[in-house]
Structures are given as structure tokens and as C-alpha cells.
Amino acid sequence: MSSIASMPVRELRGVGPKLAARLAEYGVHQVEDLLFHLPLRYQDRTRVTPIAAAREGADVVIEGEVRAADIVFGKRRSLVARIQDGSGTLTLRFFHFSAAQKSGLASGTRLRCFGQVRRGSSGLEMFHPEYSAIREGDQLVEQCLTPIYPTTAGIGQSQWRNLCGQALARLRRLPPRDLLPAGHNPYDLARALQYLHAPPPDAPQQQLRDGQHPAQQRLALEELVAHNLSLQQLRQQQQAAGAPPLAADESVQARFLASLPFAPTGAQLRVLGEIAADLARPRPMLRLVQGDVGSGKTLVAAGAALQALACGFQVAIMAPTEILAEQHWRSFETWFEPLGIAMEWLSGRTKGRKREAALQRIATGEAGLVIGTHALFQQDVAFNRLGLVIVDEQHRFGVHQRLALTGKADPGQGRAHQLVMTATPIPRTLSMVAYADLDCSVIDELPPGRKPVTTVLIDSGRRQQVVERVAAACGEGRQAYWVCTLIEESDALQAQAAEATAAELQLALPQLGIGLIHGRMKPAEKDAAMAAFKAGDTALLVATTVIEVGVDVPNASLMIIENPERLGLAQLHQLRGRVGRGRDASHCVLLYQGPLSRNGQERLVALRDSNDGFYIAEKDLELRGPGEVLGTRQTGLMEFRIAELPAHNHLLDQVAAIAAEIHRHHPELAAPLIQRWTGSKQQFAEV
Ligand code: ADP
Ligand code: MG
DSSP, X not given: OOOTTSXXXXXXXXXXXXXHHHHHHTTOOBHHHHHTSOOSEEEOOSSBOOGGGOOTTOEEEEEEEEEEEEEEESXXXXXXXXXXXXSOEEEEEESSXXXXXXXXXXXXXXXXXXXXXXEETTEEEEESOEEEEOOTTXXXXXXXXXXXXXXXXXXXXXXXXXXXXXXXXXXXXXXXXXXXXXXXXXXXXXXXXXXXXXXXXXXXXXXHHTTOSHHHHHHHHHHHHHHHHXXXXXXXXXXXXXXXXXXXXXXXXXXXXXXXXXXXXXXXXXXXXXXXHHHTSSSOOEEEEEEOTTSXXXXXXXXXXXXXXXXXXXXXXXXXXXXXXXXXXXXXXHHHGGGTOOEXXXXXXXXXXXXXXXXXXXXHTOOSEEEXXXXXXXXXOOOSSEEEEEEESGGGSOHHHHHHHHTTSOGGGOOOEEEEEESSOOOHHHHHHHHSSOEEEEEOOOOTTOOOOEEEEEEGGGHHHHHHHHHHHXXXXXXXXXXXXXXSOOHHHHHHHHHHHHHHHHHHOTTSOEEEEOTTSOHHHHHHHHHHHHTTXXXXXXXXXXXXXXXXXXXXXXXXXXXXXXXXXXXXXXXXXXXXXXXXXXXXXXXXXXXXXXXXXXXXXXHHHOOOHHHHHHHHHHHHOHHHHHOGGGHHHHOOSSOOTTTTGGGHHHHHHHHHHHHHHOGGGHHHHHHHHTGGGGGGGGO
């Protein structure tokens, strides 16, 4: 047997095919995987507490002699035993019990019990404690803190303890290989695992709960390094596949930019230049463009697309929602139609013969620019000469999805170039982890004339005042959004909520033209609602969060967001970005439902006090954690076994340094590290 890394869990006592299958579902295949299943917290069963010293609410071990045990018939039948230890008495109470259990609690029996102390009608009590009779020669108490493991369906605490206990015994006999280069191991791997599964009685429990114990940091560091190496490897595989160099004549872009009704900002020009240089290389570009809401990312996307198109390649633009994809369609139509570029639309709603025809035009290359939603990376979508993939609001898409699309390039041509755009800036710490060495461009300048949005927090108890404020603004010829939020992902419920709100506001404001837009409407209905609002035919647009991205109506200068406490900060910032685009000073009212949790309040205050997308994104990460910030679709990527962000943010600089050191001096460590920590997740390399 070489090591616990290659020892299947089946080797452990009591692990049959059924349990092995359950463990496998949980990602536990080898004995080593079990050891990475770390306790959530610990109980102290290492000392006996005298009953008189037991504090209410504490989990303690007590030892004493049973004085009486009786079945009590009250509201609920229960078995009640009194136990005494010389310092005091305590009542044990069982609502579920057997006859055998009652006879086991005969007077005079010495018991050791573990449980939470409560104050009951008869003084101190424990409900359903764990207990055992003390026999001559019993080990006194536990030698280590007792681990409490995260449990999953079907595998209980005692089973986890048993399995991990066996795994620890193997670990002592066959310590795993240390894969971090020397000098970074204040704790070696075996010692760290041993400590965390069986900490000594005096272990600092608070530090352990916070994930800041050196043993935890040791493991987190190794995991983050492994993760970083795996992303770099993925990137290298992409690079090795090559890409078509797309070096276009600069005059094409110059002519396009000159045709616009405005001059590009300096930041837009700089980013366009960075992209142009990337595209000209025979390696696939992977560039993230970060730019706050309204910074003009679409124009940058258009410039990049034009370069690929001018070289005779196809371009795919993918957006996360139908509405945003439609918005892009309109912008690109205006810009590209005069240039004679053939455009094609493909979304989940493109069905039947229409879809057939679209697929046909994409496959033959007749369509140069394809705009759509997730539907673009479905298996049967084949391109002729795909050269560039542009993904908007990339945090909504997972790595797999993006790679699935770039893999649609002609195999003889390598992979397609990739441009990802986001208005939700990914904090540097997080992007390092999520993307390793992704290239990054920042549009750090807004088009001239943009005004910061003034944001206020108002309790929903003052809703009537807010309605009056809408009436006043619209009375002066301005326009407003009223955004309804629901936590549920269900389109149907969101639509219902928006419909109800629109009806109610129409009753309160009969003089106003009120429009409605939500995800359940037909594309033509949505278009009509947007067009009416854009034209000023409706003064107030009641919407679900479908308007979060892309919607652009400069005359709208007031936004009400109902129940903003339900949304993430980044999403709120996006929503708010729909106003502040015109001449008038703009306002955003966060109409919250009190009382707010402390975290909820902190989030809304951060939004009120800042218009800076980067600051807001950092705050969001701090308050919600990375899984949420990157969007649920990407959580597979961000789910670490041990590392936790932002708790382990302070390790990230060290992670980068160690990864570089391994790359340069110990390349042989990379593969086993990746295998140990990311194992099955490496599969995206094959997409
Ligand atoms: P976002 O970065 O949020 O995607 P958009 O690309 O939708 O921003 O641009 C927002 C608005 O600003 C659009 O109406 C767009 O036409 C306009 N715009 C973009 N660049 C400029 C510029 N340089 N000067 C003036 N307006 C611009
Ligand atoms: Mg945009």
C-alpha cells in the first residue's frame, strides 16, 4: 500500500459498497479525502464538570449516580432520571425511550452523560443526553476535543467519527507526501490533519471557528495553491491550442469610431488598443474588461468584433438574459447594418424552423455576427469560422460554459479568442483565485456628463411618500423605474409581483402612464413596453430585475427599488446604473422592509454612500462571500474544501508566490497537488 491518497475508503472497517457509494457522492473516494472532511466545530468532553458548576446552556460532561428513574405521564410521556454527583443533582429527560433503557437506569448505576444543560421545572436538566454506564477500568474521559463533522444525508456523527478515526490511524502509519516546497510548512500536512480531527483539550476554539488556526491555514494555503496551479494549467492548455491571429487594418476601426455620434473616451480607446494587440497574436486571448455600469463596454465589444469580422471570422456575443441580448442586438444593428455585416439571433426562444434556419446560416458562415443567450453554447450550434467570443456580464456564466463556446472554433484554427465584460468588478483577490492569470483591462472613465446618483434609504412604512415623490417627478416630465424584487428565481412569481405593483400604482396615480416589463412577457410585448418608455409615452416603468443590465433611457432619473435587502450589492449597483444617464440629477430610493439585519443594513449603507463599483464589489465580497458574488453558476469553481474567502484573503499573496516557485523550481509537484485538491474538477480542461 503506497499512501492514503491511493487507498480507497473501502479498505476501512465497516465500509461496504453502499456506504462507499454514499461517500463517493460526497466526493470522498480515498482515505485521504476523508481526512479533508474537517470538523465544523468541537465539543469539550475532556473533563467532567461537577453538577453544581454546570452553567445553563453549556455542553458538558457530568458523572453521577442514578437516584431514581420513573416514567412520568404529563403532556408528553417521558422517562425522567435523577442523577447526583455529590455537588448537586440534575434531571435527565427522555421523550423517546425503550423499556431496556429504563431498566438500564436502575438506582445506583454510575453514569457519564454529555449534553446541554437547561433550566427546567426541576432545576438543572438535560434532554436526551448521550450517556453510558461507567464500569470498572473505563478510560476516564476523552483525550481530545470531540469533532462535530458536517453531516450529509445518511452518514451520522458517530459514523464520521469512526471513519475519520480509522483514517487518522492510517495517516500515522503512512504520512502523506508534503507537496508544498520546503519553507512554507510551519505545520506539515500530517500534523495539521491530526490536529484538526483531534485537537488537544486546550486548543483555541474561537480561532478554529474563525478558520485562523495555523493548521487550518496550512491546509487552506495548499488548497489555494493547488487551485491556482490548476487554473494556470487550464490556461496553458488553451494557449497551446493556438488561435487564429486577427490583425485587421486599423482604418476599419477608425472609420467605425468616426461614424459614431460621440467621441470614445480615453479609457475606451486604451482598452480597444489592448484588445487589438491580443487579437493579432496566434494565441487565444482571454481578457476581462471591467467597467462600471454605463462606462461604454458595448462600444469596446463592437470594436473587437469588427476586427475579427474584418479578418473574415465569425463573432459570437453571449448575454445572460434575453433583454440584455436584445439590447445588444439593437446597438449592433445601428452600428453594423450600415457596414453590411450579416447578423443572426439565437436565444432559447428561437424555435422550430426559425432555429433551423439560424443554425444553418451560422454553420455556413453566412452569418458574421451572432448575438444570443445561453442557447449559443448548445451542442448542435456549429460555427464555420468562429474567431471571437464576447461574453457580457461574465460572472453569470461558469468557466465550463465559456470554454464550451470557445471550443466551437474550427479545430484546425485552434480556439476562439475570448473577451469577457463585466460591470460587476471582480475584486482583485477574487479574480486571482477564480482566473489565475487572466488579463484584465479597466474602463476607468465614464462618458462625459454622467452624474452620480444620490441614493436614500426609506423604510417601507413611508411608501406613500415615495409614491408622491414619483408623482411629482413624473409631473415635471421626468421618468422613473419602480423595481420589484423577489428572492425566488421563479419568473412566474416575479411577474405576479410586478403586475400587482403596477396595478396598485396605477390606482394611486391614475394620471400617469405606467408600463410593465417582466421576464414572462413575450419578446414583442417587452419590446413594446421598452419602446413606449423610451419614447416617453409611459412615465413610470414597473419592472422586475430583468432591467438590471443594459437598459438605457437617459430621461429616466428616478429609481425606486422595493425590498433591496433581498438583493446582492453588485446587483443593486447594476440596477441603480439605469439612472444617472441624462441631464437631470438622478435619485435612487431603496425602499426597504425593516427591521434590517445588521449585515443588511451595512450593505444598503455601503450602497447609499458610494457610487464606486469597485468599492461596492469589495464590500459585497466581504459581506456575502465569493460563491454569491460570482453567481451560483460558478460556485462549483469557488467551492473549496477548506479555504474560505474572505477569511483567507491574507494568504493570497503567498499563494501566488508559492505557485510561481513551484512552476519554476518544482514543476513535479504541480500534478499531485492538482490531483489531491481539485481531482475531478480538472475535467473542464477537456471541454
Ligand atoms: P455599459 O458599460 O454599462 O455596458 P453601454 O455600453 O451600454 O454601457 O453604454 C451606455 C451608454 O453610453 C450608451 O447609450 C452608449 O451609447 C453611451 N456611450 C458609450 N460610450 C460613449 C462615449 N464615449 N460618449 C458618450 N456616450 C457613450
Ligand atoms: Mg452593458
